[in-house]
Amino acid sequence: MEDILYYFDLELICLIVNHGQARKITSYAREIGVTGSTVCLGKGTVKPNKFLEFFDLAESEREIILMIVDSVTSSRVMPMLNEKFKFYKRNHGIAFSVPVNDIVGSTAVPRSHTSGGKKMSGYKVIFTIVDKGNAELVIDAARKAGSKGGTIINARGSGIHETEKFFNMEFSPEKEIVLMLAEETIIEGIVSSIKKEINIDDPGNGIIFIQDVHRTYGLVDQKN
Numbered sequence: 001m002e003d004i005l006y007y008f009d010l011e012l013i014c015l016i017v018n019h020g021q022a023r024k025i026t027s028y029a030r031e032i033g034v035t036g037s038t039v040c041l042g043k044g045t046v047k048p049n050k051f052l053e054f055f056d057l058a059e060s061e062r063e064i065i066l067m068i069v070d071s072v073t074s075s076r077v078m079p080m081l082n083e084k085f086k087f088y089k090r091n092h093g094i095a096f097s098v099p100v101n102d103i104v105g106s107t108a109v110p111r112s113h114t115s116g117g118k119k120m121s122g123y124k125v126i127f128t129i130v131d132k133g134n135a136e137l138v139i140d141a142a143r144k145a146g147s148k149g150g151t152i153i154n155a156r157g158s159g160i161h162e163t164e165k166f167f168n169m170e171f172s173p174e175k176e177i178v179l180m181l182a183e184e185t186i187i188e189g190i191v192s193s194i195k196k197e198i199n200i201d202d203p204g205n206g207i208i209f210i211q212d213v214h215r216t217y218g219l220v221d222q223k224n
Contacts, residue, residue: 009071010100011214013078014125016044016151016179017093019061021085026065028084032077037067042153042179045139062151064179068100071214078215087218094218096181098125098211123213124187128178129155130206134198135176138206141197142180145189150180181219 013034015025022039029037044062069077074097086092128138135152142150155175182190191208200206 010068011071011074011097012100013065013067013069013074013095013097014179015065015067015081015093015095016042017063017065017085018091019063021093022063022065025081025085029065029067029077029081032080033073034067034069034077037065040064040066040153042151044151045136045149064151064153074215078217082217092218094181094216096121096123096125096216097214099214121213121216122184123181123216123219124184125211125213126178126180126182126187126190126208127211128180128194128200128206128208129175130178130198130200132174132176134206135178137197138178138194139180141193142178142182142190145193146186147180147182147190150178153177153179181213181216 017025019041026034026037026039040063042062042064044060078095078097081095082088087095126142128135130138132154139147139150139152153176155177180190187210191210194208195201198205200208
C-alpha cells in the first residue's frame with residue numbers, strides 16, 4: 001500500500017535574546033510542543049551615543065534561537081513565548097518567523113508545501129554576509145537608510161574566492177552575518193545603501209538576501 005504523505009506549511013522561528021536566556025527559552029519551547037532548536041551566539045548593536053560608549057554598552061552579546069515548526073504550531077507557540085518572556089517589553093528580545101519551502105533530514109517536522117497568499121507582517125529580514133570586520137560598515141550603511149540596528153553572527157566562508165593558503169595549508173577566513181529586520185517600505189533603500197558602502201557587486205565582497213516575515217514580536221514601537 002502506498003504511503004500517504006501529509007504536507008504542512010513550515011516556518012522558521014527566530015528569536016534574538018540577551019545572553020543567558022536561550023536555555024530557559026528552549027526548555028519552555030519543548031514543554032509547549034517545539035521538538036528541537038538550534039542556538040548560536042551573536043552580537044547586538046544599538047544606535048550609539050556618548051553615554052553608552054563610555055560604559056562600553058553600545059554592543060552586547062546575543063543568543064539566536066532557531067526553530068522549525070509547522071505554521072499551526074508557530075501561530076500557537078509564538079504568542080506563548082511572547083507572553084512568557086515579555087518580548088513586548090523593551091530590551092527583552094525580538095521574535096519573528098519566515099516561511100520554509102521544504103525540510104530534509106528531520107522526522108520530527110512534517111514536510112511542507114507552499115500554499116501562497118499568506119498574510120505577511122509588513123516587515124522583511126535582510127541577511128548580509130561579509131568578511132569579518134565589515135559588519136559594522138553594513139550596520140552603519142543600513143542606519144543611514146532608516147534601519148534601527150541589527151545582530152552580527154560570526155561564521156566561516158568556504159567559497160572559491162575565500163580560501164587562502166598558509167604554509168601549504170588552506171584556511172577559510174571568518175565571515176560575519178548581519179541580520180536586520182525592517183519595514184518593507186525602507187528595504188530597498190537599506191539594500192542600496194549597503195551595496196554602495198561595501199561595493200557588494202564586486203566578486204567576493206559579500207552577499208545579500210531578503211526574506212518575507214510572517215509574524216513579529218518585540219520590535220520597537222510595534223503593537224502586538
